Amino acid sequence: MKKTLRIICYVLVVLICNLPLLATIATSLKTPAQISASPPLLFFKPTLANYAEVLTSPSLHFGTYLRNSFGLALLGTLFSILLALPAAYGMVRHGVGKKFLLPFVTNLRTFPLIIFAIPFYFMFQSVGLLDTVLGLAILSCLINLPLALVVLLSFFQDLPIELEEAAFVDGASTFQTMRMIILPLATTVLASVSVLSFIYAWNEFLFGLILTTKVATPVTVGATFFITSFGIRWGQTAAAITLSILPPMFIGVLSFRYLTKALLSGAIKG
Amino acid sequence: MTSSMTRYRKYLFIAPLALFLLITLGYPLVTNIIYSFSDVTFRTIRSPRLIGIQHYKEVLTSPAFWGSFWFSAKFAIVATFFEVLLGLGLAIALAPLLERYKILLTFIMLPLMIAPVLMGIMYRLLLNEFVGPISQIMQMFGIYVSLLNPPWIVGTLVTIEILQWTPFAFLIIFSGLQSISGDVIEAARIDGASEWGVFWYITIPALLPNISIAAFVRFVDSFRVFDHIYVLTGGGPGRMTTSLSIFIYKSFFQQEQIGTAVAAAMVLLIVFLIPLIFSMRQITRK
Numbered sequence: 001m002k003k004t005l006r007i008i009c010y011v012l013v014v015l016i017c018n019l020p021l022l023a024t025i026a027t028s029l030k031t032p033a034q035i036s037a038s039p040p041l042l043f044f045k046p047t048l049a050n051y052a053e054v055l056t057s058p059s060l061h062f063g064t065y066l067r068n069s070f071g072l073a074l075l076g077t078l079f080s081i082l083l084a085l086p087a088a089y090g091m092v093r094h095g096v097g098k099k100f101l102l103p104f105v106t107n108l109r110t111f112p113l114i115i116f117a118i119p120f121y122f123m124f125q126s127v128g129l130l131d132t133v134l135g136l137a138i139l140s141c142l143i144n145l146p147l148a149l150v151v152l153l154s155f156f157q158d159l160p161i162e163l164e165e166a167a168f169v170d171g172a173s174t175f176q177t178m179r180m181i182i183l184p185l186a187t188t189v190l191a192s193v194s195v196l197s198f199i200y201a202w203n204e205f206l207f208g209l210i211l212t213t214k215v216a217t218p219v220t221v222g223a224t225f226f227i228t229s230f231g232i233r234w235g236q237t238a239a240a241i242t243l244s245i246l247p248p249m250f251i252g253v254l255s256f257r258y259l260t261k262a263l264l265s266g267a268i269k270g
Numbered sequence: 271m272t273s274s275m276t277r278y279r280k281y282l283f284i285a286p287l288a289l290f291l292l293i294t295l296g297y298p299l300v301t302n303i304i305y306s307f308s309d310v311t312f313r314t315i316r317s318p319r320l321i322g323i324q325h326y327k328e329v330l331t332s333p334a335f336w337g338s339f340w341f342s343a344k345f346a347i348v349a350t351f352f353e354v355l356l357g358l359g360l361a362i363a364l365a366p367l368l369e370r371y372k373i374l375l376t377f378i379m380l381p382l383m384i385a386p387v388l389m390g391i392m393y394r395l396l397l398n399e400f401v402g403p404i405s406q407i408m409q410m411f412g413i414y415v416s417l418l419n420p421p422w423i424v425g426t427l428v429t430i431e432i433l434q435w436t437p438f439a440f441l442i443i444f445s446g447l448q449s450i451s452g453d454v455i456e457a458a459r460i461d462g463a464s465e466w467g468v469f470w471y472i473t474i475p476a477l478l479p480n481i482s483i484a485a486f487v488r489f490v491d492s493f494r495v496f497d498h499i500y501v502l503t504g505g506g507p508g509r510m511t512t513s514l515s516i517f518i519y520k521s522f523f524q525q526e527q528i529g530t531a532v533a534a535a536m537v538l539l540i541v542f543l544i545p546l547i548f549s550m551r552q553i554t555r556k
Binding site for chain 2 (some may be wrong): 003006009016018020023024035039050082083086091094098104107110111114115117118120122141142145162183202204205206210222226232241244252253255260
């Protein structure tokens with residue numbers, strides 16, 4: 001009996017939390033007439049016309065927005081790993097940067113970067129990074145660093161030092177040890193850092209809004225154009241939102257098991 | 271291996287990170303300070319003229335600034351309170367089910383993967399008076415109110431925040447719950463503790479670190495709320511839903527008052543330095 005109650009509670013929570021998602025996916029598959037039907041249709045013949053329109057219409061530029069988001073999320077993830085990996089190694093194995101750098105970076109997690117939005121704007125303008133994917137990637141790297149550092153740090157802490165010592169005895173350099181011993185062992189942890197960084201970078205909105213005008217616009221900003229420009233066409237808006245949500249959700253669900261551990265260590269130590 | 275390494279070579283590991291942060295945070299900090307004491311417009315940005323504390327005076331005496339400051343504070347307090355309370359309740363109610371079927375966690379976590387700005391647009395669809403399922407259902411019951419207009423709008427915005435981020439609080443509290451040893455609870459039961467006694471004297475104290483982490487992270491995150499408010503109300507009507515982030519954004523982009531925006535940002539920085547220094551101390555102590 002208690003179990004039935006729990007299941008009912010679970011289903012209710014999932015339905016309420018995911019109602020926007022379900023309604024949006026349903027709307028994206030409807031014709032304009034079906035969308036405005038009252039009461040809302042639970043069963044209808046789905047159409048992909050909205051998706052075709054969003055992806056092929058040259059005036060909507062949605063393909064470009066998707067490409068930009070992929071670009072900035074991948075680059076931002078790569079940058080944050082390249083910076084955090086040696087730093088985490090140095091902190092654990094050589095004890096450098098533990099006093100100030102580590103607590104400083106972990107606390108960046110709670111720092112509202114909007115404070116620096118205006119200098120970022122002028123800084124990017126003067127070095128030609130305004131409205132570029134590279135510029136946004138640099139900022140998403142900054143946003144992802146705390147998580148990447150904390151997760152990689154706990155990976156190195158759990159990694160027995162004997163493995164590296166054995167490699168050193170055999171005459172390997174630091175770089176070789178890194179490449180041949182550590183990286184192969186770090187694939188899982190690197191994957192979860194990448195997935196989380198990708199999701200954060202993909203979902204970021206504020207800096208996309210401030211630092212792009214038309215060339216490097218990411219999907220989060222692009223999706224808002226649907227409701228601000230021409231009288232809202234809900235079918236297409238819903239299709240655009242669904243397309244924008246799918247990539248992070250897809251990789252998030254696939255790697256869910258590893259994700260929660262990384263997410264927790266990022267949140268708890270940060 | 272440390273012996274073979276010269277004293278300074280080990281700093282090479284953290285050098286790239288330190289350099290990156292120095293450029294991306296140090297430079298903006300310095301410019302922020304200069305701009306906040308200068309008379310700057312988009313045209314004179316290269317040659318700011320120092321004018322002293324005028325911008326700070328303006329900001330600190332501006333009802334618009336304080337309105338947005340208190341909006342953010344209240345928004346964050348209410349959202350955090352409900353997220354933690356609901357997260358705790360859900361964790362306790364669903365733990366036996368979710369510990370057995372881990373896969374079920376996925377569906378509760380889905381909102382965490384959605385961009386808040388897109389969540390905002392989705393609610394705009396849900397609450398639209400002609401096509402929105404929520405409005406249509408309310409109308410079927412004879413309720414003709416728009417949740418996107420006053421007096422409902424503030425409540426709607428907070429509710430959206432709560433619905434999206436309760437899973438986060440839940441996840442952190444749930445993980446704490448899993449690490450409580452069953453033996454302790456068993457022992458307490460044998461000593462005659464009631465269900466309520468176990469909850470109040472064992473579960474809650476054991477969960478306290480996780481509860482406070484969830485509350486801290488959610489509070490600072492909701493204090494800087496921007497995305498879904500931007501697409502749902504743009505800070506209006508009037509200044510009713512202008513959060514501090516929206517205030518800074520609007521002063522800069524729409525009113526082109528760079529000095530005001532930067533001074534407001536500096537006030538926000540000073541406010542955030544207090545918990546920042548405190549929690550940095552905590553981490554260093556560990």
